Amino acid sequence: MVRDLSVPELVDRARQRQPRAVARLISLVEDASPRLREVAEALTPHTGRARVIGLTGAPGVGKSTTTSALVSAYRAQGQRVGVLAVDPSSPFSGGALLGDRVRMGEHAGDQDVFIRSMATRGHLGGLAWATPQALRVLDAAGFDVVLVETVGVGQSEVDVIKLADCAVVLLAPGMGDGIQAAKAGILEIADVFAVNKADRDGADATVRELKHAISLGRREIRGPSWRQPVVKTIASVAEGIDDLVTGIAEHRAWAEDHGEFAARRLARARAEVESIAVREVRSRFGEMRSDVLDRLAEAVRSGALDPYRAADDLIASIVDR
Numbered sequence: 016m017v018r019d020l021s022v023p024e025l026v027d028r029a030r031q032r033q034p035r036a037v038a039r040l041i042s043l044v045e046d047a048s049p050r051l052r053e054v055a056e057a058l059t060p061h062t063g064r065a066r067v068i069g070l071t072g073a074p075g076v077g078k079s080t081t082t083s084a085l086v087s088a089y090r091a092q093g094q095r096v097g098v099l100a101v102d103p104s105s106p107f108s109g110g111a112l113l114g115d116r117v118r119m120g121e122h123a124g125d126q127d128v129f130i131r132s133m134a135t136r137g138h139l140g141g142l143a144w145a146t147p148q149a150l151r152v153l154d155a156a157g158f159d160v161v162l163v164e165t166v167g168v169g170q171s172e173v174d175v176i177k178l179a180d181c182a183v184v185l186l187a188p189g190m191g192d193g194i195q196a197a198k199a200g201i202l203e204i205a206d207v208f209a210v211n212k213a214d215r216d217g218a219d220a221t222v223r224e225l226k227h228a229i230s231l232g233r234r235e236i237r238g239p240s241w242r243q244p245v246v247k248t249i250a251s252v253a254e255g256i257d258d259l260v261t262g263i264a265e266h267r268a269w270a271e272d273h274g275e276f277a278a279r280r281l282a283r284a285r286a287e288v289e290s291i292a293v294r295e296v297r298s299r300f301g302e303m304r305s306d307v308l309d310r311l312a313e314a315v316r317s318g319a320l321d322p323y324r325a326a327d328d329l330i331a332s333i334v335d336r
């Protein structure tokens with residue numbers, strides 16, 4: 016049973032492309048297992064190769080269909096592809112979400128495709144903490160491309176997607192139009208836009224609106240900036256997917272030439288370290304609230320201590336441990 020394997024054995028097997036070992040390691044991430052320290056240590060020498068592509072957009076816009084079409088496109092290039100569907104609000108995981116997503120079924124049986132949905136089960140630190148850890152697993156397991164698909168489009172998803180090497184934002188006619196995207200802060204994080212459901216009325220209007228919103232946004236930016244392409248797709252029949260792949264590749268080339276690629280990777284590492292540290296502090300804080308915090312609260316209530324001093328004392332007592 017994979018369950019009984021030691022961490023080094025699991026990592027070895029994941030590197031030998033055994034899907035069950037990969038799945039087990041991601042479960043350890045989801046469960047915030049105490050063994051994760053050891054996992055991270057064992058994975059790190061093997062990481063840094065995978066290209067991470069994030070996809071976000073309102074529910075129903077076609078993210079899952081597009082992801083599946085992208086998997087086929089990258090497989091046709093001979094790349095190994097991992098997919099992480101992240102859902103911050105769902106308590107379900109381990110494939111429950113994707114289980115009924117029949118369209119991913121076309122990749123079942125392909126050893127070079129690994130698809131996994133991941134929920135954070137309400138753990139401290141949430142998605143910001145868990146996603147980079149799961150990415151490390153897929154990266155070390157030798158996947159060339161990792162597609163991170165969000166289920167919704169809230170702030171925590173945006174935080175995750177902007178850490179990808181390339182952030183793809185999907186819109187569809189009559190759904191999330193350009194103005195709505197601007198409001199949600201999506202325009203800033205997108206490296207590539209896809210207007211999906213281009214077979215529907217209003218696709219050209221959505222493209223026009225979006226291009227207008229992009230040009231307004233660009234005026235505020237100084238220096239050389241990437242011109243976010245707007246690609247029309249009909250994901251359900253894989254139309255326009257090659258253009259999307261091209262847009263992603265062009266962004267990659269631009270990002271490498273302009274230092275953006277390295278900057279993004281550094282930002283990801285920063286976010287990773289920070290979220291682990293914050294999580295650690297919070298959990299230590301949780302363990303000690305009953306004693307130290309009660310005593311400090313009493314001192315504040317009685318007027319013996321001001322709340323800022325009390326907070327300093329509390330932090331010091333956590334850090335000293």
Ligand code: GDP
Pocket residue numbers: 072073074075076077078079080081211212213214215248249250251252
């Ligand atoms: P998600 O919620 O963003 O992951 O969206 P899905 O990928 O589940 O797609 C939602 C629905 O839209 C499904 O019924 C898809 O078959 C359909 N769909 C996806 N892409 C297209 C498209 O390009 N054109 C049309 N007409 N329907 C599409």
